[in-house]
Amino acid sequence: MFDVIAFDADDTLWHCERDFQAVHESFLGLLSAFHEREWIEARLLETERRNLGTFGYGVKGFVISMIETAVELTEGRVTGQEIQRIVDWGKGMVHGPVETLPGVAETLETLAKSHKLMVITKGDLFDQESKVARSGLGGHFSAVEVVSEKTEAAYRAVLARHRVHPDRFLMVGNSLKSDILPVRGLGARAVHVPYPLTWALERVEGVSPATHGYQVLESLADLPGFLQTT
Ligand SMILES: [Mg+2]
Numbered sequence: 001m002f003d004v005i006a007f008d009a010d011d012t013l014w015h016c017e018r019d020f021q022a023v024h025e026s027f028l029g030l031l032s033a034f035h036e037r038e039w040i041e042a043r044l045l046e047t048e049r050r051n052l053g054t055f056g057y058g059v060k061g062f063v064i065s066m067i068e069t070a071v072e073l074t075e076g077r078v079t080g081q082e083i084q085r086i087v088d089w090g091k092g093m094v095h096g097p098v099e100t101l102p103g104v105a106e107t108l109e110t111l112a113k114s115h116k117l118m119v120i121t122k123g124d125l126f127d128q129e130s131k132v133a134r135s136g137l138g139g140h141f142s143a144v145e146v147v148s149e150k151t152e153a154a155y156r157a158v159l160a161r162h163r164v165h166p167d168r169f170l171m172v173g174n175s176l177k178s179d180i181l182p183v184r185g186l187g188a189r190a191v192h193v194p195y196p197l198t199w200a201l202e203r204v205e206g207v208s209p210a211t212h213g214y215q216v217l218e219s220l221a222d223l224p225g226f227l228q229t230t
Pocket of ligand 1: 009
């Protein structure tokens with residue numbers, strides 16, 4: 001039924017958001033002497049939102065947003081040592097182990113026998129390619145596409161480049177905003193595999209399988225079984 005099955009990477013193939021949230025917690029701790037937790041969170045989110053158009057998604061933009069927020073919320077009193085700690089948190093995220101989600105390796109191995117598999121992810125090219133390599137999953141994929149934003153136009157361009165018709169394409173991912181809605185917009189099929197944590201800037205309201213025609217699976221390991229029934 002499908003020629004190509006494409007997977008999102010972060011929080012679909014491996015854990016990611018939990019690492020961002022752990023650093024986020026450390027950042028709240030760093031500024032706790034200056035402000036209430038909710039205020040720091042709101043300011044950081046606002047800075048991240050503002051910086052997306054300048055630095056894009058990923059760890060580097062997150063680090064710069066934390067530094068900028070720290071400078072703003074301490075009125076310039078944040079120390080060089082504290083800024084170094086923020087930078088080191090970012091380095092820890094980039095160099096840390098890539099822990100794949102349960103059943104991912106086995107599922108990809110099974111599906112690679114019958115389908116062309118692809119990764120479509122957004123963010124920093126260096127970081128994402130390095131994670132694919134460190135995950136040990138790279139051999140299953142015939143292509144890894146890193147785009148700056150997962151819009152309908154970005155998916156259309158990827159499909160055109162690989163000469164895949166939307167009817168023959170399936171996207172699998174954890175983000176309704178990035179992995180499901182733009183793909184449904186193209187008329188292609190999409191499977192949502194939710195992850196327990198969702199970044200505030202990835203949340204969408206009023207979207208359901210009934211309104212937007214996608215499938216929900218509890219785990220990526222359920223995908224081969226799902227494909228046999230479609
Ligand atoms: Mg994701």
